[in-house]
Amino acid sequence: MKNGGEIFLEDIPLIEMRKINKWFGSVHALVDVDFKIYEGEIVGLVGDNGAGKSTLVKILSGVLKPDSGEIYYKGQKVEINSVRDARKLGIETAFQEQALFDYLTVGENIFATREPTKSLLKLIRVIDYKRISEEAEKDLKKLGLNVTPIKEAGFLSGGEKQGVIIARNMRFRSKLVILDEPTRALSIAGVITVHNYIKQLKKEGIACIYITHDLHHVYPIADRIVMLSRGRKVLDIEKSKVTLEQIEEMILKSAFGEEIAPIS
Amino acid sequence: MFILDNLAWFLIIFFYLMFAILKPAMLDMSFITFMLYSSVPVGLLVLAESIVLLSGNFDLSIDRITGFSAMLAGKLITMYSISAELAMPLPLIFGTLCGSLNGFLVGYLGLNPFIVTLGTYMAFSGAILVVSPTSIWHLPELYILPGKDMIISMLSFGLILILLAFFLKYFRTGRSIYMVGGNPQAALMLGVDVKKVTFLAFTLGGLLCGIAALIFTGFNASVPVNIASGYTFTAFAAAVLGGISLRGGRGSVLNAFAGTLLLSVINAGLVLFAIREEVRWIITGALVVSALLIDKARETVRARVARII
Numbered sequence: 001m002k003n004g005g006e007i008f009l010e011d012i013p014l015i016e017m018r019k020i021n022k023w024f025g026s027v028h029a030l031v032d033v034d035f036k037i038y039e040g041e042i043v044g045l046v047g048d049n050g051a052g053k054s055t056l057v058k059i060l061s062g063v064l065k066p067d068s069g070e071i072y073y074k075g076q077k078v079e080i081n082s083v084r085d086a087r088k089l090g091i092e093t094a095f096q097e098q099a100l101f102d103y104l105t106v107g108e109n110i111f112a113t114r115e116p117t118k119s120l121l122k123l124i125r126v127i128d129y130k131r132i133s134e135e136a137e138k139d140l141k142k143l144g145l146n147v148t149p150i151k152e153a154g155f156l157s158g159g160e161k162q163g164v165i166i167a168r169n170m171r172f173r174s175k176l177v178i179l180d181e182p183t184r185a186l187s188i189a190g191v192i193t194v195h196n197y198i199k200q201l202k203k204e205g206i207a208c209i210y211i212t213h214d215l216h217h218v219y220p221i222a223d224r225i226v227m228l229s230r231g232r233k234v235l236d237i238e239k240s241k242v243t244l245e246q247i248e249e250m251i252l253k254s255a256f257g258e259e260i261a262p263i264s
Numbered sequence: 265m266f267i268l269d270n271l272a273w274f275l276i277i278f279f280y281l282m283f284a285i286l287k288p289a290m291l292d293m294s295f296i297t298f299m300l301y302s303s304v305p306v307g308l309l310v311l312a313e314s315i316v317l318l319s320g321n322f323d324l325s326i327d328r329i330t331g332f333s334a335m336l337a338g339k340l341i342t343m344y345s346i347s348a349e350l351a352m353p354l355p356l357i358f359g360t361l362c363g364s365l366n367g368f369l370v371g372y373l374g375l376n377p378f379i380v381t382l383g384t385y386m387a388f389s390g391a392i393l394v395v396s397p398t399s400i401w402h403l404p405e406l407y408i409l410p411g412k413d414m415i416i417s418m419l420s421f422g423l424i425l426i427l428l429a430f431f432l433k434y435f436r437t438g439r440s441i442y443m444v445g446g447n448p449q450a451a452l453m454l455g456v457d458v459k460k461v462t463f464l465a466f467t468l469g470g471l472l473c474g475i476a477a478l479i480f481t482g483f484n485a486s487v488p489v490n491i492a493s494g495y496t497f498t499a500f501a502a503a504v505l506g507g508i509s510l511r512g513g514r515g516s517v518l519n520a521f522a523g524t525l526l527l528s529v530i531n532a533g534l535v536l537f538a539i540r541e542e543v544r545w546i547i548t549g550a551l552v553v554s555a556l557l558i559d560k561a562r563e564t565v566r567a568r569v570a571r572i573i
Contacts, residue, residue, distance in 0.1 A: 098449035
């Protein structure tokens with residue numbers, strides 16, 4: 001869409017994946033999947049185990065390579081061949097239980113691999129732990145997360161761990177954060193807390209893919225729901241256009257093999 | 265938790281006082297100095313093992329890397345009458361190369377560290393005898409000085425310990441060893457080159473084995489055929505007693521040093537009590553197993569604490 005020659009940024013997706021196919025041996029894990037996400041958008045990626053959710057995000061995060069298909073970043077075609085490539089584009093992924101270092105402190109976890117350094121005797125640059133603590137403290141306060149930066153991450157609750165992941169992404173201004181089952185095994189209060197953290201990501205203009213098998217967890221917070229089933233995209237709909245009950249009905253239909261009339 | 269993490273220091277005090285009460289000779293300054301001095305060579309192997317353990321791997325071949333480096337260097341020196349100044353870096357280079365071989369096989373080829381280092385353990389054992397089936401004597405005086413002179417030996421160990429602790433704490437590369445050992449998946453997703461870090465940990469371990477080779481040679485004023493033999497498990501025990509986790513990513517080299525001292529104190533006590541060597545081996549073996557029990561207890565307590573907080 002053009003407006004006096006200028007293109008609105010909102011019209012171009014931050015990330016667009018086109019006709020993605022992935023095979024594992026004889027299993028067609030992803031079949032011509034199209035996927036897009038805009039800046040600051042929260043997309044709920046739902047589906048059963050084996051639906052292709054993790055395969056799709058692993059392609060996006062550079063862990064897997066697609067067998068065919070294209071990826072565009074702000075309209076530019078890109079190749080994501082490694083985790084490093086994905087990170088250069090600002091895509092950060094937090095897989096279940098695999099995003100934090102239990103034995104390191106909260107501060108070290110936020111700054112992991114990007115620790116601030118200071119000059120020592122004007123000879124070498126060493127990690128500045130004082131700054132890590134101070135800056136991490138600010139990040140945590142901003143997020144409303146009440147933990148001290150010198151606590152070991154292994155001692156945090158599930159919700160607090162998600163908070164640390166989000167603090168890390170806010171600090172380093174990621175463009176897209178992929179959260180894998182961030183509310184799995186959390187209490188209702190924990191889910192609400194994590195949702196508040198995610199809303200702050202959105203406020204900063206950071207997009208978020210929220211993977212879950214539980215539609216009820218992601219529905220309240222998502223802008224759009226994308227559903228995969230047996231490697232195919234069966235639903236891609238803005239939340240404002242559909243109720244939870246309608247989506248549930250569609251899921252049931254797809255479970256019994258009926259074709260879903262695409263709404264969008 | 266604090267006590268369990270620093271258990272080795274408390275145990276040192278406990279055992280030392282216990283032995284000292286029973287045998288006041290334990291308090292003798294020259295005895296203490298000798299105890300410290302004699303724990304330098306094995307202390308280097310503990311550091312070598314610790315750094316590999318921190319990266320989430322382990323190395324069964326460290327004593328054979330040390331033996332092979334010492335033997336090959338010794339053989340070349342006597343064969344070609346290499347001057348001591350030129351010779352000193354030789355064991356370090358050989359050790360580094362041996363360590364990097366393990367690192368390449370485990371890090372870049374993704375092979376199992378247990379099988380790889382068991383294999384290289386056997387290969388290096390054979391290689392030692394291929395290089396020289398007999399002990400090597402008559403090495404240049406300066407070459408054996410670092411391991412022979414108590415002060416130089418202890419000071420260089422202290423320096424290496426401090427440098428290593430500093431590297432692991434204050435450099436990003438050092439931190440990445442902890443990250444790879446603690447959670448390789450998370451490290452990968454943060455863009456850490458896990459293969460390279462694994463390679464580096466083994467290589468650094470190899471360098472420390474090379475330094476140990478030089479010190480062991482000086483300590484013995486020769487290269488005995490069985491040089492450093494059997495110390496891998498002592499190094500394991502000391503590292504784990506000192507709080508280095510067998511699961512990787514946790515522990516400090518300073519505490520691993522405490523583990524070394526603990527074994528030295530116990531060993532020295534047993535010597536004072538004139539316990540026979542074979543019995544001392546049984547006790548050391550029991551200590552290795554108890555180190556594993558302590559490691560397990562530490563994890564259990566951690567899990568409990570995590571639930572309470």
